[in-house]
Amino acid sequence: xxxxxxxxxxxxxxxxxxxxxxxxxxxxxxxxxxxxxxxxxxxxxxxxxxxxxxxxxxxxxxxxxxxxxxxxxxxxxxxxxxxxxxxxxxxxxxxxxxxx
Amino acid sequence: xxxxxxxxxxxxxxxxxxxxxxxxxxxxxxxxxxxxxxxxxxxxxxxxxxxxxxxxxxxxxxxxxxxxxxxxxxxxxxxxxxxxxxxxxxxxxxxxxxxxxxxxxxxxxxxxxxxxxxxxxxxxxxxxxxxxxxxxxxxxxxxxxxxxxxxxxxxxxxxxxxxxxxxxxxxxxxxxxxxxxxxxxxxxxxxxxxxxxxxxxxxxxxxxxxxxxxxxxxxxxxxxxxxxxxxxxxxxxxxxxxxxxxxxxxxxxxxxxxxxxxxxxxxxxxxxxxxxxxxxxxxxxxxxxxxxxxxxxxxxxxxxxxxxxxxxxxxxxxxxxxxxxxxxxxxxxxxxxxxxxxxxxxxxxxxxxxxxxxxxxxxxxxxxxxxxxxxxxxxxxxxxxxxxxxxxxxxxxxxxxxxxxxxxxxxxxxxxxxxxxxxxxxxxxxxxxxx
Numbered sequence: 001x002x003x004x005x006x007x008x009x010x011x012x013x014x015x016x017x018x019x020x021x022x023x024x025x026x027x028x029x030x031x032x033x034x035x036x037x038x039x040x041x042x043x044x045x046x047x048x049x050x051x052x053x054x055x056x057x058x059x060x061x062x063x064x065x066x067x068x069x070x071x072x073x074x075x076x077x078x079x080x081x082x083x084x085x086x087x088x089x090x091x092x093x094x095x096x097x098x099x100x
Numbered sequence: 101x102x103x104x105x106x107x108x109x110x111x112x113x114x115x116x117x118x119x120x121x122x123x124x125x126x127x128x129x130x131x132x133x134x135x136x137x138x139x140x141x142x143x144x145x146x147x148x149x150x151x152x153x154x155x156x157x158x159x160x161x162x163x164x165x166x167x168x169x170x171x172x173x174x175x176x177x178x179x180x181x182x183x184x185x186x187x188x189x190x191x192x193x194x195x196x197x198x199x200x201x202x203x204x205x206x207x208x209x210x211x212x213x214x215x216x217x218x219x220x221x222x223x224x225x226x227x228x229x230x231x232x233x234x235x236x237x238x239x240x241x242x243x244x245x246x247x248x249x250x251x252x253x254x255x256x257x258x259x260x261x262x263x264x265x266x267x268x269x270x271x272x273x274x275x276x277x278x279x280x281x282x283x284x285x286x287x288x289x290x291x292x293x294x295x296x297x298x299x300x301x302x303x304x305x306x307x308x309x310x311x312x313x314x315x316x317x318x319x320x321x322x323x324x325x326x327x328x329x330x331x332x333x334x335x336x337x338x339x340x341x342x343x344x345x346x347x348x349x350x351x352x353x354x355x356x357x358x359x360x361x362x363x364x365x366x367x368x369x370x371x372x373x374x375x376x377x378x379x380x381x382x383x384x385x386x387x388x389x390x391x392x393x394x395x396x397x398x399x400x401x402x403x404x405x406x407x408x409x410x411x412x413x414x415x416x417x418x419x420x421x422x423x424x425x426x427x428x429x430x431x432x433x434x435x436x437x438x439x440x441x442x443x444x445x446x447x448x449x450x451x452x453x454x455x456x457x458x459x460x461x462x463x464x465x466x467x468x469x470x471x472x473x474x475x476x477x478x479x480x481x482x483x484x485x486x487x488x489x490x491x492x493x494x495x496x497x498x499x500x501x502x503x504x505x506x507x508x509x510x511x512x513x514x515x516x517x518x519x520x521x522x523x524x525x526x527x528x529x530x531x532x533x534x535x
Contacts, residue, residue: 045359051419
């Protein structure tokens with residue numbers, strides 16, 4: 001069971017959220033090449049490790065969250081708004097540690 | 101692979117023990133002589149420095165590929181590398197169902213090819229895989245669903261595949277446990293493929309391993325691949341836990357980990373890794389003699405020959421390499437089980453497990469060359485890899501041996517995504533969490 005710390009609602013069970021896929025994929029500019037658009041639609045880094053992903057808090061604030069989660073331990077180390085990025089400018093949220 | 105020269109002659113083959121032919125006569129003889137005449141079914145080989153073909157992954161597809169390379173195409177200079185012991189990945193984690201009741205004609209043809217190979221598999225391998233064609237029954241609960249299943253059955257029959265529509269009464273007779281008059285999801289009827297069924301999954305890995313080993317393939321366990329070497333756009337071999345192994349062709353058959361292995365070669369695949377859970381109950385007397393799938397939820401169930409009810413549902417729905425699964429899906433599967441078969445409420449679940457799988461962007465597998473010459477990919481099996489093992493191995497071996505795809509699997513090429521020829525059985529689009 002994932003426990004996702006929503007910045008607006010607090011920590012909630014995964015059943016309140018809908019997964020919406022890889023958040024590291026970004027849409028190319030309109031004049032992008034077909035290869036860039038193919039990569040945007042179909043390419044996935046799919047790492048065994050830290051993964052940036054979208055979760056929609058349908059059972060709560062209905063906001064879209066950007067979450068950095070480990071794909072093996074399921075540990076969540078950063079949660080932010082869609083325009084934020086896990087970096088120095090947006091320091092990690094204080095996320096309680098959980099056992100894998 | 102006609103254009104690839106062999107750069108070095110293979111070293112002398114290692115000592116290879118033969119397990120002999122299995123038969124009723126042999127069983128009787130061994131029974132009377134203290135079972136002392138059996139020998140291991142396959143030889144645990146040490147890797148040589150170079151092979152013509154290296155297959156990464158000692159699961160169903162990897163072993164089947166090696167088996168068909170050796171027996172159909174005469175290419176025996178082959179190694180199968182497995183990171184742990186043989187056949188403990190997805191080939192041992194699925195719910196053992198075989199069927200060819202697909203919707204898209206390309207898929208019907210491919211999976212029917214596989215089902216035909218299943219039908220002759222035990223004779224071919226001289227190994228008891230317990231292929232049991234008990235039938236797969238899909239229930240429908242709405243009129244729209246009935247129309248869709250009827251269309252699917254008609255499409256299958258046009259391809260010469262067996263499919264039958266069952267009335268509510270016929271469903272009742274076949275599976276008396278089903279709650280036909282469920283207040284919310286009453287059963288309107290069923291769609292039966294009589295030739296579908298189950299197979300003992302471990303025996304598939306063992307049978308192919310035995311056949312491949314006897315045909316001259318090296319099966320190397322505890323040999324994790326840590327790198328893929330290439331030069332000038334062509335693969336030259338693999339770095340492993342047991343040293344570098346040179347190869348003209350490297351075939352990845354590591355569904356679940358395809359992205360991680362392809363990354364070693366600098367490739368990004370249209371795949372996400374998700375976990376699918378499965379469950380088995382305590383052993384019961386025979387109560388269910390078909391493979392049953394629920395139409396109002398994602399749930400499928402069959403009874404193993406040992407008596408346990410084996411069942412599963414949908415993927416957990418987010419990227420994970422954790423082979424365990426989480427509780428919300430357990431609850432969802434249990435709810436579907438009890439809604440369809442109320443008697444199951446009193447049955448104890450003995451074990452639950454998860455397998456990680458390649459969810460491709462259209463829900464269909466990838467059997468293809470890659471941009472790196474000599475690197476072949478067998479992956480993207482989503483949650484349907486087990487039933488496809490014979491055809492997946494056969495067509496991958498064909499691709500390696502001839503350099504051109506086998507006709508029944510040509511549409512599973514990697515280029516289909518860029519070209520817009522996706523094989524999307526459910527019409528969902530590139531969102532694995534919805535597949």
